[in-house]
Amino acid sequence: MTSSALKTAFAHADRFRSNLESRPPKAPASAEMLELAFGLPTPEHGLDADTVIDELAAAAEPGLMGMAGPRFFGWVIGASHEAGVAADWLASAWGQNAGNFHASPAAAMAEKAASRWLLDILNLPQDSSVGFVTGATMANFTCLAAARSEVLCRVGWDVEADGLMGAPAVTVFIGADAHATVLNALQYLGMGRKRVVAIETDDQGRMRPTALEAKIQATVGPKIVVAQAGQINTGAIDPMSDIVKICRAAGAWLHVDGAFGLWANASSLLRSQTIGIEGADSWATDGHKWLQLPYETGFAIVRHPAAHRRAMNINASYLPETNGAQYEASQYVPELSRRARGFATWALLRALGRDGVERMVVGHCDFARYLADKLKPEVGIRVENKVRLNQVIISFGGAEADQQMRDTLTKAVILEIQNRNRVFVEGGDWRGHWVLRVSIISEPTQQADIELLADEIIKAWKKVHETHAMLASPKA
Template sequence: MLDLFDEPLPETGEDSVAVIEDLALRGEQGLNQMAHPRFFGWVLGGSAPVGVAADWLVSAWGQNAAFHGSSPTGAAIEEIAGRWLLDLLDLPRDAAVGFVTGGTVGNFTALAAARSAVLRRQGWDADADGLFGAPPVEVFIGKDAHTSVFAALGYLGMGRKRVHRVRTDQEGRMIAGDLARQMEDATGPSIVVAQAGQINTGAFDPFGDIVSIARAAGAWVHVDGAFGLWARAHRDYCSLTEGVETADSWSVDGHKWLQTPFDSGYAIVRDTAALQAAMKIDASYLPPQGQGERIPCFLVPELSRRARGIPTWAMIKSLGRMGVEALVARHCGIAQRIAERLAAADGVRVLNDVVLNQIIVSFGCLTVAAGDGKSATEAVITALRDKGEIFVSGGYWHGEWVMRISVICDATMPGDADVVASLILTAWAEVREAAIGQGR
């Protein structure tokens, strides 16, 4: 693709329509079909048409939605969309909602508020005075936490490695007893990071126990809930998140289960003042805040920003509560059906308890190519990608290379479940037959 686009800087401009036609012709050759009903490689969502159309309006309107004064429409719609999100996710209705690019920046934003708040309790203003000389902030996090949390901790100066890693069970759930043991001597500022929806297994931490332990130590509890927090939108799955509403902050993505286009995420913080203290940006030339006005750039780390909340508003308006609930139910049902089919086959192991939309699978123990170290699982993944009918990815889970299947695109329907399972089982049969034919 780089070769396809490589050309000298144009000395003169070209016709606008010709530029766009050329861009489409060349660009489409390197696109991955991420909004396809059988794309299961990562937890991405489907960029539903309503959200895409709303996003076109955002670009066409050309608003800098940093202040109410600069874009009353952008600020007002974000205010309403934020209220709807809190209602859908059944989180504290007075929490602040910042519209960010995704889970990584959502974690960064909420943890910035957490860092400032726990240090302020110790008499230190990190927002004004920085971290040099500040009391050290202790961070307690599960061993199977998502990499975006570690990235956010690094950006915030708290360190990717300088954390207390809490033991987890076979599903990746934090073990509350180990958290309690590690926090016994925690007397300074501290933050506990819990997880709603482990990226491989879909598992949920025991939030009630975690919050109780953290509160006793005066710690802030943040929840990385990129896709798993949407379980709260369905009455049959919300029990998985019991106690999560008692945390202090949450991060969740819109471009996952809500199907908004990229980029879309939310940083939700119970203490609005703490969030504004960490994010606020001001200057004499910027619009003043009127009584009751929402100032979006006081809630996120951006001054120049698009009206990111508008596609969220459009998707919720389009789906309604029942539509979001139906999406969650459909995808979880599809995942369970795929897992049932795979688990019943010889040589196939489903390695997680499929409580949501995530499946991890291992295939046999064959060495497919002598000396290259590739497992049968990787061979099945490669075979499926080569055929191009579905897209799955691989990753390590507790030391074992696995196939990851994430069911979360709005275009994926119940009928796809058996088709997907059959394609995977056919690829496995071909891999196994080839290995047996080579004497392995």
């Protein structure tokens, strides 16, 4: 790419980011419009890079969501902080393969330094190993691969060499309200989605320790327990201290899926919800959520580096031997050739600092409680969860409506808000009924955006309620 193309790309990116506050959060283009814009005939001859970048921006921008803006509350995703974006641009421009120290010494040592900062800010054991992966799904995969390796090694089985055929059965215990990506990780590891032992949860989706203890005591052989920090609907965190004690007594590996909730451990004000979490054996979290990194950065954190390396290590004759002073990132991830994710992580942690991370996380949780308190007095609006972190789930219709009607009204409210396109929210299933899900996790979000969000929810509900009442009333 030429220097001119880089300047053109910067101009498009800068204009897009500058207009995020005024841009509707929902993409205006339809699938048909975007297919027409992108679906050109196969190019027979090349164009100059500057023209191609202009064409790409023109085709893509009508289909871009306002995810990096202050009024996007649809899913638990962050807003790509400008420090991380800028560092990520440099990583692309530098074109480094971060597979090992010899391929890119700078990429390796940036990861090493960022790992140390990350463990310190998250208040996790400083001797843990960290793998920089694409996101929480691969972080769960990587951590659970280390878990599988270690629990089988303890009973004399080398799963890396001998595979799973004939191996002792590993029992995985998981909360009934665990995120689907954990099950996907188990599927990828050959441990099965359906072979897990589901543990009863409370009304907020937290694993019940007594139920876990009963199931784990009735099981022999290698054991892995998957706990959760941040239930995707309620934001609830499993009672870690109790679960840690149960796992230690049973000799089980404890993994924590902390895609976003692990960041509560970075705050002295929120850490009462995560007491004991540092006693786990591994933790998975996302970088693009509360840390606001660009996409394709997650962290697989393992208390036992030897198990981590054993599960992920790759060897080939052409790969240079390492010494103690070097840092080999490929020992902790499933990839060899990969993006240099450490640069953006280093830059963003440097830009925010410990206090900036805590201030952002606590601020979002304060916004969530404020929103819930503002909605609760409204007749027909029900906040379904105890708001402890950044998640608020809401249903509509009130006590006079049956469950089917509440689902219908809730879906109608979501659609009305999306059609108004001043804020973006989405829905989901919670315990067999539909809810509006609000995820407050975008760094640019301010008090005014929460006021607007509350106003849009109330206005949409009143319009849907009025329309429903008119349709339900008997005709004269």
